[in-house]
Amino acid sequence: MILYKTEAVVLRDYDLGDQDKIVVFYSPKYGKIKVVAKGARRIKSRFASLIQLLSYDILLIHKNGEKSLDTLNEGEIKYYFPEIKKDLLRFAYSCYLVELVDKFVGEREPHPFLFQLLLKTLFLLEKGSKYTLNLLMRSFELKLLSVLGYRPYLEGCVNCRRDTKLIKSFYFSLKLGGLLCGSCQEVDKGRINISKKASLLMSYLLFSSLEKVFQQKVDKSVQKEIELTLRAYFFYQGQRKMFTPHFIHSFEKLE
Numbered sequence: 001m002i003l004y005k006t007e008a009v010v011l012r013d014y015d016l017g018d019q020d021k022i023v024v025f026y027s028p029k030y031g032k033i034k035v036v037a038k039g040a041r042r043i044k045s046r047f048a049s050l051i052q053l054l055s056y057d058i059l060l061i062h063k064n065g066e067k068s069l070d071t072l073n074e075g076e077i078k079y080y081f082p083e084i085k086k087d088l089l090r091f092a093y094s095c096y097l098v099e100l101v102d103k104f105v106g107e108r109e110p111h112p113f114l115f116q117l118l119l120k121t122l123f124l125l126e127k128g129s130k131y132t133l134n135l136l137m138r139s140f141e142l143k144l145l146s147v148l149g150y151r152p153y154l155e156g157c158v159n160c161r162r163d164t165k166l167i168k169s170f171y172f173s174l175k176l177g178g179l180l181c182g183s184c185q186e187v188d189k190g191r192i193n194i195s196k197k198a199s200l201l202m203s204y205l206l207f208s209s210l211e212k213v214f215q216q217k218v219d220k221s222v223q224k225e226i227e228l229t230l231r232a233y234f235f236y237q238g239q240r241k242m243f244t245p246h247f248i249h250s251f252e253k254l255e
């Protein structure tokens, strides 16, 4: 019997027959893995807390060979993010994070850095809502794009490479993947108008640490601009439309 041990975060689960569940975990060494949790649909399952959405676990998994899914042997919870689960907005943000990872990362594609990024973002969300959670999300998105090879060019104009310091009017090109200067705007008819503030902030969100980003205070309108630009960019990359943002906005309106 071959067993392997790994840390992992629960991304989602779905039912398998009457008794079992398939749980999608994200781990640093093995990437996204689908594992069968036997008996997990039973009320008194020993896996109940281990496979809850967002749980950060240490798992022992039984390897079943190429043709069948691995099975969960045992595990323990390292952290279950109780504060996030008490707060609807923070919970919605967290759901969005795990959904992003689930949708954009292929199975068994390890990105240890992305795992650490996900974990760090969840721990910052756990800390509190008095900080700028919206910027934290945007920073996570930009860093995720970067890890997966879709990093937009934000240091200057993606076409002529003029530095941001020398650009007066800014645009964003989905097609070229980055900022455009006024002189180059004609190269992309579908360019998005974006303010200087939002352009510079996007670059800051990409290159600064999450802890720094977390403590910034920025106008809501600039946050919104970045959010819409990035959403368009994610969509352009040919990925499926995300469902959670609508869910989040209904909570933001309530706040």
Ligand SMILES: [Zn+2]
Pocket: 157, 158, 159, 160, 161, 162, 180, 181, 182, 183, 184
């Ligand atoms: Zn240019």
